[in-house]
Amino acid sequence: MLGRRSMDGKRREIVRLGHPVLRQRAEEIPRERFGTRFLRDLERDLLRTMFEDSGVGLAAPQIAAPVRAFAYYVPGEDDEDEVSPRVVFNPVLTLEGEPTELGWEGCLSIPGLRGLVSRHPRVRVAGFDSDGQPVQIDAEGFHARVIQHEHDHLDGIVFLDRMTDMQSLTFEEEWDRYGDRKDLPVEV
């Protein structure tokens, strides 16, 4: 599952809520940066850090790099197909359907907390790989949720901002103890 390239990277410190970089709009990556060591290192570091910290997604601002890039993967549990680890640069997101899919989210920059967030059921992403080759991704379900969460980080938005009902906000330990009730949709 874990490719060689992702293990070559450095584990970077994940910044937490309160660090100003998480509230800035991240910058577009200039064309001349594609195919350079800078971008390949960023790619490897994002993947390595995401795995070391057991995340399913990590945006560049979360390692204090204020550029438009995020890593993610979908482990492929329940009805979801596995999506291999990847990094998308300069992603442009198109939301499809209504934002009515309620599911649990957490964030490596907001450790220990979970909350219910409504997301669009499907998204399309147009972006680039680290060599500057165009990529297009169609995603639905949890895959679409992860992409929306990570893309928000590029605009300085965190999942707490997307919660319409703060009553569901819970610590992970309490979520494990009380949150896994049949009347709650469980996605994380």
Ligand SMILES: [Zn+2]
């Ligand atoms: Zn996050």
